[in-house]
Amino acid sequence: MSLSALLAATPSPGAGTSLDEAAEQAGNxxxxxxxxxxxxxxxxxxxxxxxxxxxxxxxxxxxALTKLIDRMNRSAQAVEGTALxxxxxxxxxxxxxxxxxxxxxxxxxxxxxxxxAALMILGAFQINxxxxxxxxxxxxxxxxxxxxxxxxxxxxxxxxxxxxxxGVGDTVDAGVAAGEVIEVGLRVxxxxxxxxxxxxxxxxxxxxxxxxxxxxxxxxVDVTVRPTEDLDKVRTVIDEAAxxxxxxxxxxxxxxxxVEILGLDSVLLDSMTVRLxxxxxxxxxxxxxxxxxxxxxxxxxxxxxxxxGGVSAPADEPSAADPTAAMAAPSAYASATSPQSLATTPIPxxxxxx
Numbered sequence: 001m002s003l004s005a006l007l008a009a010t011p012s013p014g015a016g017t018s019l020d021e022a023a024e025q026a027g028n029x030x031x032x033x034x035x036x037x038x039x040x041x042x043x044x045x046x047x048x049x050x051x052x053x054x055x056x057x058x059x060x061x062x063x064a065l066t067k068l069i070d071r072m073n074r075s076a077q078a079v080e081g082t083a084l085x086x087x088x089x090x091x092x093x094x095x096x097x098x099x100x101x102x103x104x105x106x107x108x109x110x111x112x113x114x115x116x117a118a119l120m121i122l123g124a125f126q127i128n129x130x131x132x133x134x135x136x137x138x139x140x141x142x143x144x145x146x147x148x149x150x151x152x153x154x155x156x157x158x159x160x161x162x163x164x165x166x167g168v169g170d171t172v173d174a175g176v177a178a179g180e181v182i183e184v185g186l187r188v189x190x191x192x193x194x195x196x197x198x199x200x201x202x203x204x205x206x207x208x209x210x211x212x213x214x215x216x217x218x219x220x221v222d223v224t225v226r227p228t229e230d231l232d233k234v235r236t237v238i239d240e241a242a243x244x245x246x247x248x249x250x251x252x253x254x255x256x257x258x259v260e261i262l263g264l265d266s267v268l269l270d271s272m273t274v275r276l277x278x279x280x281x282x283x284x285x286x287x288x289x290x291x292x293x294x295x296x297x298x299x300x301x302x303x304x305x306x307x308x309g310g311v312s313a314p315a316d317e318p319s320a321a322d323p324t325a326a327m328a329a330p331s332a333y334a335s336a337t338s339p340q341s342l343a344t345t346p347i348p349x350x351x352x353x354x
Contacts, residue, residue: 046124047121051121054113054117057113065109068102073098104158104186152204160203160209165209166181166189166213167181172211173209175208176199178193179199180192187202187203212283216280218285219280220289221276221289221292222276223276224307224308225271225306227269231264234305242259251288255279255280259277261275261276270308278292
């Protein structure tokens, strides 16, 4: 064997040292993995378990809320169109209210479940959550101050829907605007005014609500007749007309009580006013008032009772004609010595012979 071959076959001291270090590092890495693999496995299984429980719990709660909302909608549709349905809110209003409440509950449930799961996963990685929670608290306070109007509108909308202060189809007076509610949102409520305009009212700006369609309404009618009419006869005719109206459709459902005659509201020289009132279905007072006036007018015509308006009632007998109405006023030209007669007298001709 030659010398060059022996030198090539003999390992150098540097190569042996690097192989020993690599072997030592591999052994240390294998030992570290062997020592920590159980910790990694337990941490991974904990994270998977937390994520799985969070997803399953979120799906279960959302399905339960959806079934609850569907049940509320079915119960509202069951009484729609019946006499009981008039006492309750309509199906569209119940549907919108339940959907809004369900959306809020689903969002809150998802936020709480996923947020809690995220914090538990970070804790499984041995991360100190105290600085993170402190930073989140400061950011939440800053966001609350910066978007306080938005938060106020949102919270006001949630409580308006939960308390059922108004709904779609109601006629309300919100202070800043009045009209019929066409949409109820968590931040903005849409109202349609009397002239067809649409008002966008922020829920946080509403300080008071006057709902004209909730509970029951009151129909009030004033009947003005001549002061010479028999009050007992007037009462009898009105009672008969109101009783006939209460027995016919659809007024038997819209009238929630008998028509009451409160008495004389005013007595003047040329007229007297009888005040009527009746409790009606919400939002139906105007139609009841018009129908009641129609029937009372027809009943008065049949009974020979004359109604009067804002002008004075005509007398029963025409007054005698004024005998001096056809006489002309005295003229200034009737007197020959009046200044007007002298001014119109011709000037006598001048005597030229003198």
